[in-house]
Amino acid sequence: MASSTTSKAHLSYSARIPYHTNAAAVKLLELMDRKKTNLCVSVDVTKGKDMLEVTHIDIIEDFTLELADELVQLSKELDFMIFEDRKFADIGNTVSLQYSSGVHKIASWSDITNAHPIPGDGIVTGLSAVGKPLERGLLLLAEMSSKGNLATGEYTRTTVEMARRHRSDGFVFGFIAMGRVHERYAPSEAAAAEQEDFLILTPGVGLDVKGDKMGQQYRTPHEVILESGCDVIIVGRGIYGKTSEQEVRDEAERYRAEGWKAYQARVQT
Template structure:
């Protein structure tokens, strides 16, 4: 039942499953005879999901995530015939990238006459996918078939465990059952959302001989949750001292050292259009921030005297210069832009880079400059997510591709521009825009949230604040305010700090 209360991506995914199942009429009430012969006042018809593509994909994603997080070693995926086959097909092909195997209920009388279709070798280890487990009989039947072909399966992943003895029977056969949902979770959700009454709840529990004593009512919003706003990984944040020792990035060693010395994980976005305005704000902000973020191409009187003054202030006040250029071209063009008229690589410590150009254009060019002592540039931030409403970074696969590039190039990739923690690599830093303590949105599509949401829930490390400070009549007071709140949120459970 923790899925109904967990403030995690996995918990939200399961709540969304239940919301969409309810809307798709998966839960039916009346008098139904199950395959086992048992009479049930509730029938959970997962075949209804086939008519709802988003729900089918969501279930397949959830099963895939559960398989990956289990740590089980396997070479192929087998769907229990026939209701589980659509989920197994999508999970194997779309998410797990593993061969799909199918067991026929009876061998063909023509052709190869095989009972098992798919690519496999003797002694291959399979994971099995089932939709609903009641007694486990269907799974045990399939196990006999695959064992006769010298295949091995010790783990079954199902959407729903009806808690009717199937888990124990499978255990007795040497098989572990992993379920996305169980009846306790389903019934608590249905009762909490008003889909079943208290009388119905007791009737279902009695008819199915479940061991629950009384219904639990939770506060559950009926609206779908945005999964992209929650961490992609669930392991706890590693202490800063350990992250500093683990990192392959010279930039991150510098950043974490500054964070610890200044007790600041605050980056100030100074989006002014004249050099004098920028330098005046930097003079005020320097003592309180980890980094100053600029848009050089928005500064109308940009010149080398400005960058000399800026780098001197960065050295004196110990902060990082962050040029938010968002490079996204071919490798050669990136190189020309970095060393061209604005000489960005000579004064910026870190720049932002789109993942759209791919690994080769990113790794080679930026690593070359980061390793060259003639340049100040020492790392990049990959854009994994943006804070603007309707951003195309939310398209399927974009964030995952950015994560892969970052994970593979941690000497030059310092981290990500993101809305939530995206990588399991603890040495990569998550920088997040869209933080404002006093406003939620503006007229141009910018969306803001508070520090607790950004750091505690979404597991980001560094907050990027702009107008919350630069538009204030008292910017120093706001800088102190944001720095204190953000640092306390980041280090609250960090034993290396306290």
């Protein structure tokens, strides 16, 4: 974790709310503080009946907008947010249509989505035109957890710079990353750094395995939250890959407890 005196990592989630203008970011910080959890469950299933929280809606074979409505209603009843891990990666006009229209109409039901910065600033502009009026939020993919990925070095630095350029419009509020990338590439102005905060959501989290045969690499909640200063652990197969509903519940609670314990240790240092 960065040792910068301007780091907001040592602050509680609730204490970081004043540094965010994006409605989805504020809602997320309030939710994590209220429910004592920093767990995001990534459920990559292919049938709507198996879906609890959807991260890749375009792999659902029986998707309907009624299914999305049911998910939104469930999110209200059970007090969680919906993050569609869409990874947009096209020009502004195209992503605005992908986000607002077509079969999935993602912006109509998903609180948060994400995008690759590869197309340039237009991708943020295009998504913001749709999502900001709906009080949605955007994460930029600054780093990845898979072995040999190219989201490193200059790529990551320019992603951070892109986020800073669009921070004032209140739509981009964080990164998919392995650490506090905005502190690694800190702005030169001390005043700007003092006021800056981005949320870091981190995939590749596992308690029992270190990797898979397809290049995924796993770190523990302790490594991600306490050592790297990230804010949310994204856990997929470690939870939904269990064979029974009770095992899924037990593993979800296990990850929630470990993530929250690491967060408490971080803010107490």
